[in-house]
Amino acid sequence: MSVVSAPTRVEELLRELAPRVLGVLVRRYGGFDTCEDAVQEALLGAATQWPAEGVPANPTGWLITVASRRRTELWRNETARRRREETAAAMAPPEPELAPAVDDTLTLLLLCCHPSLTPPSQVALTLRAVGGLTTAEIARAFLVPEATVAQRISRAKQRIRASGAEFAMPTRAERSERMVAVLQVLYLIFNEGYTASSGPALQRVELTAEAIRLTRQLRERLPEDGEVAGLLALMLLTDARRPARTRADGGLVPLAEQDRGRWDASAIAEGVGLITQTLASAPIGPYQLQAAIAAVHDEAARFEDTDWQQILGLYDLLATVAPGPMVTLNRIVAVAMVHGPQAGLEQLAAAEADPALAGHHRVDAVRAHLLDLAGDRDAARAHYRLAARRTLSIPEQRYLESRAAQLTNPGS
Amino acid sequence: MKYLILIYSNPRSRAVWEELSEVQRVEFGRGHGAFREELAASGELVASEGLADPSLAKRVSVREGRTLTSDGPFAEVKEHLAGFYLIECQSQERAVELAARVPDAFYNEVEVRPVMDVRPWLEL
Numbered sequence: 001m002s003v004v005s006a007p008t009r010v011e012e013l014l015r016e017l018a019p020r021v022l023g024v025l026v027r028r029y030g031g032f033d034t035c036e037d038a039v040q041e042a043l044l045g046a047a048t049q050w051p052a053e054g055v056p057a058n059p060t061g062w063l064i065t066v067a068s069r070r071r072t073e074l075w076r077n078e079t080a081r082r083r084r085e086e087t088a089a090a091m092a093p094p095e096p097e098l099a100p101a102v103d104d105t106l107t108l109l110l111l112c113c114h115p116s117l118t119p120p121s122q123v124a125l126t127l128r129a130v131g132g133l134t135t136a137e138i139a140r141a142f143l144v145p146e147a148t149v150a151q152r153i154s155r156a157k158q159r160i161r162a163s164g165a166e167f168a169m170p171t172r173a174e175r176s177e178r179m180v181a182v183l184q185v186l187y188l189i190f191n192e193g194y195t196a197s198s199g200p201a202l203q204r205v206e207l208t209a210e211a212i213r214l215t216r217q218l219r220e221r222l223p224e225d226g227e228v229a230g231l232l233a234l235m236l237l238t239d240a241r242r243p244a245r246t247r248a249d250g251g252l253v254p255l256a257e258q259d260r261g262r263w264d265a266s267a268i269a270e271g272v273g274l275i276t277q278t279l280a281s282a283p284i285g286p287y288q289l290q291a292a293i294a295a296v297h298d299e300a301a302r303f304e305d306t307d308w309q310q311i312l313g314l315y316d317l318l319a320t321v322a323p324g325p326m327v328t329l330n331r332i333v334a335v336a337m338v339h340g341p342q343a344g345l346e347q348l349a350a351a352e353a354d355p356a357l358a359g360h361h362r363v364d365a366v367r368a369h370l371l372d373l374a375g376d377r378d379a380a381r382a383h384y385r386l387a388a389r390r391t392l393s394i395p396e397q398r399y400l401e402s403r404a405a406q407l408t409n410p411g412s
Numbered sequence: 413m414k415y416l417i418l419i420y421s422n423p424r425s426r427a428v429w430e431e432l433s434e435v436q437r438v439e440f441g442r443g444h445g446a447f448r449e450e451l452a453a454s455g456e457l458v459a460s461e462g463l464a465d466p467s468l469a470k471r472v473s474v475r476e477g478r479t480l481t482s483d484g485p486f487a488e489v490k491e492h493l494a495g496f497y498l499i500e501c502q503s504q505e506r507a508v509e510l511a512a513r514v515p516d517a518f519y520n521e522v523e524v525r526p527v528m529d530v531r532p533w534l535e536l
Contacts, residue, residue, distance in 0.1 A: 119502065120500070143530075145458060148456075148500070149455070151453065151454075155453065155455055392413075392526050392529050393528070393530075397528070
């Protein structure tokens, strides 16, 4: 192993151990917020010390010991302020453990995605407490100042304390409700990471990889949950296209024009295997359906080979199980591919009545695409331009403008 | 989503400012301080500054590799940017709700603009 990769191995190890160490501390002492701060400081200590001095023989025990000491100090400072007495039990240094008896990762995830928190707070807290990332890494990944992330995390912890939420597994009925938020947070993290390869990418934590890692961990804990498997498959099947999705200049390559030879075949094989097995055994859900759609795309050797009939069928199901404006639009594209652009344009006109879609740039983009398919180049160009003006994504704007320009100069 | 709340200075806002009493002006300043602190506490503040008078501005351009600067005051402009809040929040509704708390909104008006994102959309 080269010297360069050593810090990466330490980082990976620390991220793996972070939720376990935090679980042990919270179980032992209670007080999620102070324990979380203490673990974060222990991780920072290890991140500087281990690459230089080597990884200790029992890294979990080392982290638990250091974090426990730090927690006692933090707790003392706090109680000194409040003039409270500390019990002897809380003062006693803990015995290092080889491995925690209970796996707390799932309990931690459920706590970090507590319904009293806003999604940005859920995301930040999950990445720090479960993912073991530092505040600085999270800030860089989300392109916001470190102080902003630090504030989101401390506010989230205050809210958890105020809500009286406990570090305990919720009841089965409550758990299924809370799992919806957990999956949403993991998907948010994935989407955030699904970026263009431009910008300060080298310094940025790979959020897609982090989301996939956390979802894998969750699947190990809940192998029977069809939606967890569906989300993991969806992430794998989407991420598999990433190498073909952006040009060297950062410009977007649409699905139809991607060099499918550059897709990650092993990720596709894993995703397809996972979703096939899950659809056959678990109750159906929106993540599984989205994964199935991604699988149909990924299995087509060329764009012309895409099984649009099957994709339309899956979108019909998705529109029943989890309707939404983007499902409506994507379904209309599938309608056009199966029944022709005119059928798609008719449905698009009807869909625009939905206030969530009225004036949305994606409606203009889909209309432009369908008009182009129908051979009406002038109208297609006008709608691509309109969509470009209305989008908030710079890569999408460049893509839409290039589409409009191609329609201006025939033969280019 | 990031949004920029823009605060403009224009003849109307300057006229209102002239009319304010000393107490009202102090309240106005405190209002900005309190709003900024509240934004920081909620984790929604990215950056916020008030800008110096436009007479202190320099205009910069590069032509044929040479940097050219010109000093103000520049030709009469009725309106100039006086300050901003760069926020990150959940929705446009929330951004508008926050903009309504900027003290200037009570005397003049402020503008909310979504910030362009470097991220592409996620296609399915």
